[in-house]
Amino acid sequence: MGRLFGTDGVRGVANTELTAEIAYRLGRAGAYVLTRGKQNAKLIVGKDTRISGDMLEAALLAGILSVGVDAVRVGVISTPGVAYLTRALQADAGVMISASHNPVADNGIKFFGGDGFKLLDQTEDEIESLLQGEDQMPRPIAGDIGRVAERLDGISLYADYLQTTVDNRFEGLKVVLDCGNGAAYQVAPQVFRQLGAEVVVVHAEPNGVNINVKCGSTYPEVVREAVLAHKADVGLSFDGDADRLIAVDEKGQLVDGDYIMAILGRSLKASGELAHDTVVTTVMSNVGFVKAAKEMGIQLVRTAVGDRYVMEAMRKGGYQLGGEQSGHIILLKHNTTGDGILSxxxxxxxxxxxxxxxxxxxxxxxxFPQALVNVRVGSKDGWEQNKAIQQVIREVEAEMGDDGRVLVRPSGTEPLIRVMAEGPNEQTVQEYVDRIANVVRKELGK
Structure with a gap:
């Protein structure tokens, strides 16, 4: 068995790569490691709307119960909802079954510690080590086997909490919600209706196979059309497990994660609530956001791409607000993971x-306009030491000055070098990217 845990839990095509057998073993190992033999231990278990969720949930539950740990089923709920309920119900850990914005064929299993945070690498490694070789974990009998309980009020508990994070009512506003036929389909409309908004809901009829299908946060044009058709004040679009938000304004203009962080950062700074006057973001954030933050007197901490790196920097520095252009926004005062509905x-x-x-x-x-070219290469190694590549990058950076930026980085999963540039002029930016990409292709291309 190769390494299971990736950058965000265990993922794969359900029933071939991520099988019921693997889910069972993950349930055993995860429950064993995360409860440490504690008496009356319990895990929260949630899922999104994928058809494979039932199969994986059944196997995962069996594994949890088999090591003498109780499980609390909360049904279909968002990933951040599981993180919140893990803390609110004082569980020893939580687990979410979801593949986020991925296609319906995929699924995933993601664990949270009792504090509601995603697991550290060493904890994942410990769980994975137990899956190698002979299973020597305990197998209690009779009354020591775990039990399953259901908390059908999990969504309401989470929705009620989200309302306590704001001090205004939303009467007089018309809000369009694109739930992506995913985990947001119940809780998002409930929250906004209870806060007094007039709510128009689209793609909130999951049937097991329509999650993320031409809807949700990866298709913002869908919520844009609904906002303009209904003359709404705002459109809010979520991914399959509702840990991302992409919005559009009343004119149909895109409001991605960078805009959201700029707006919330400005608001929090004005009220004195932005810890250290700092926002944590990744190297992919638009240069326009960087310039806006500087003008607002907000410091930026930049990390590698991935919300786990954003979270690491936030916890290390004691920061409150962070996120990604893709719509993962973390508000640590209120929740321990990216939360689309909270955002x-x-x-x-x-x-x-x-x-x-x-x-x-x-x-x-x-x-700022952005251009991206993916260059397929024979090997990703050595590009940073290649004199021709570094020379053309320096030339372009000198020509752009403070009015833009260049980012060249290898893909984490494919034999690609990604060349990205941003600047005030779309045509010029594309020319810069093509210029660098041509050198990369000449030096490293197949």
Missing amino acids: AVQLVNAMVAEAKPLSELRSVMQS
Whole structure:
């Protein structure tokens, strides 16, 4: 068996790569490691709307119970909902069955510790080591086998909590929610209706196979069309497990993670609640966000791509707000992972608090045109030491000056070198990217 845990739990095509047998063994090993033989230990178990969720949940539950640990089924709920309930119900750990924004054929299993945070690498390694070789974990009998309990009120507990994170009502606002036929389909409409908004819901009829299908946060044009058709004040679009948010304003303009961080960062700084006047983001954030942050007096900490790296930097530095351009926004005061619905509530709360439409709040930054070229190479090794590649990067950076930036990096999963540039002029940016990509192709291409 190769390494199972990736950058965000265990993922694969359900029933071939991520089988019921693997889910069972993960349930055993995860429950064993995360409860450490504690008496009356319990794990929270949630899932998104994928058809394979039932199969994997049944196997995962069997594994958890087989080592004498109780499980609490909370049904279909968002990934951040599981993180919250793990803490709120004082469970020893939580586990979510989801592949986020991936196609329906995929699924995944993601563990949280009792503190609601994703597991450290060493904990994942310990779990994985127990899957190698002979299974010597305990197999209690009779009354020592674990039991399953159901908490059908999990969604309501989570929805009620989200409402406590804001101090304004949303009466008078029309909100479009694209739930992506995923985990947000119940909780997101409940939260916004209870806060007083007029809610228009699209793609909230999951049938097991339509999750993320031409809807949700990876298809923002869908919520844009609904906002314009219904003359709504804002559109909010979630991915399959609702840990991402992409919004559009009342004019149909995109409000991605960079815009959201700029808006929330400005709001939190004005109220004195932005810890250390700092936002944590990745190297992929648009240069327009970087310039806007500087103008607002907000410091940025930049990390590698991936919300786990954002979270590491936030916890290490004691920061409150961080995220990615893709819509993973982390608000550590309120939850221990990226939370799309929480981010949506906070964004609309900022609109109400400032009595401004989202298009006006959005003007806090101007997104620069971006160009990206993926160059297929024989080997990703050595590009940083290649004199020709480094020379052309330096030339382009000198020509762009403070009005843009270049980012060249290898793909983490494919034999590709990604060349990205941003700047005020779209045509010029594309020319810069092509210029660098041509050198990379000449030096390292197959």
